[in-house]
Amino acid sequence: MDGTLRPPRRLEPEARREQIVAAAVCYFAEVGLGGTTRDLAQRAGVTQALLYRYFSSKADLLEAVFERVFxxxxxxxxxxxxxxxxxxxRDRLCRFYRQYAAAIFTYEWMRIFMWAGLAGEALNRRYLGHVAERLLAPLREEIAADGSCQAPDMEAMWALHGGIVYLGIRRFIYQLPAPDDVGPAIDGSVNRFLAGLAVSPSAEASSRGARPSAGRSGRVPSRR
Amino acid sequence: MDGTLRPPRRLEPEARREQIVAAAVCYFAEVGLGGTTRDLAQRAGVTQALLYRYFSSKADLLEAVFERVFxxxxxxxxxxxxxxxxxxxRDRLCRFYRQYAAAIFTYEWMRIFMWAGLAGEALNRRYLGHVAERLLAPLREEIAADGSCQAPDMEAMWALHGGIVYLGIRRFIYQLPAPDDVGPAIDGSVNRFLAGLAVSPSAEASSRGARPSAGRSGRVPSRR
DNA sequence: TTGCTTGTTGATCATCTGATCAACTGAAAC
DNA sequence: GTTTCAGTTGATCAGATGATCAACAAGCAA
Structure with missing residues (x-):
């Protein structure tokens, strides 16, 4: 007799829907939003027709995927x-970015966000607008309020943000080797960022000539 | 009489191939590598069948697109x-990244590179390996050789790189507002980066407590 | 004009893809 | 056991998609 217990053919609608969405998140993250309902169904272990009992269309299913992921x-x-x-x-910055990275540095989040961005989904712009207003702007204000720093502009904040997010892009989009533990790299970015904003920097902080200026900076004299 | 001169129906193979590749770069950058040969042909102003006189398959055509772009x-x-x-x-860093940005911050390059990365093309990994070895590593060595800086590790170089490249990602992938002239933002990133690596930083460079350390940095004490 | 070469096209094929539907089936209710 | 309800399935449709091919036509040589 076969001791292996197969999954029951019939499932509670809740459970089945959950199963489909979970498989869809994984599937579309891998192959992109253009993936087929047939391949997805096979991966989820159900028939393709069944998808349409739980979702009115592929777009509707993708909506559920976005909701789940974001x-x-x-x-x-x-x-x-x-x-x-x-x-x-400094501790607030490091702590925030470690938490933020822990939240979004996953195969599914990173890739679905990028697929959706390329596809022009408004969702991405909404999300990043939120990031700018609710996270980067407050961070910037806190840095500005701290006596030891020159106030960074928003472009400087985006540069810090981009340098950190790029860790996830390298790993999950380009699939390049990247640190397993991103904590030290994040701390390094934050430390360098704050040190780069430090008030009254020593004149020879970097190589001779140009003075270090925070944020907007002057033009660099073109060579020769 | 119609003064408008229509393009000749017959073209030199060279010119026709050129026309198709140019249209393909623009088309696939917009809709992704899953775009159809029919839509592409319509946009290029030729019939779909003609594509197969110049390229043996869609994959072959995409190969030509990659070659053209990269x-x-x-x-x-x-x-x-x-x-x-x-x-x-400092001038070398600013100058390099301004040139680098001018080379890759285009709608076509940015988007095709990202589509290809998500699709898992080996091309991306080759390209970024090249960037690491031929560009970031030399930059790092030059910074290390400069007396005024602590030597950054490669993760620090990637953070600088990512902060700058993210400008292009915001603009061309997420289609968010971004500076038209990225020069000042680049100078700002370079300036902050170098200042952040400056030797013997003043102890109160950033907020009380932790010492600024370049690159690998210590753990941040978790709150409470 | 005639004939040849070759760039170009419309039609067509096999397959894939999103979506639909009648029929099947397992489990709970009676 | 029988009935009933709802979860599930295989078959199928219409349109899209990569690829092919015979036929057409623009330029050139004789």
Missing amino acids: LGRLDPRWIAEIRDRRVPL | LGRLDPRWIAEIRDRRVPL
């Missing part, structure tokens, strides 16, 4: 912690 | 300029 990724507590001036600024 | 984008003179120690380090 909804609730931005923890509102982060904002409170960013603002908590009892904690040293 | 080949020769990395100017070998950059390496010489990076190494030219007669020029101040």
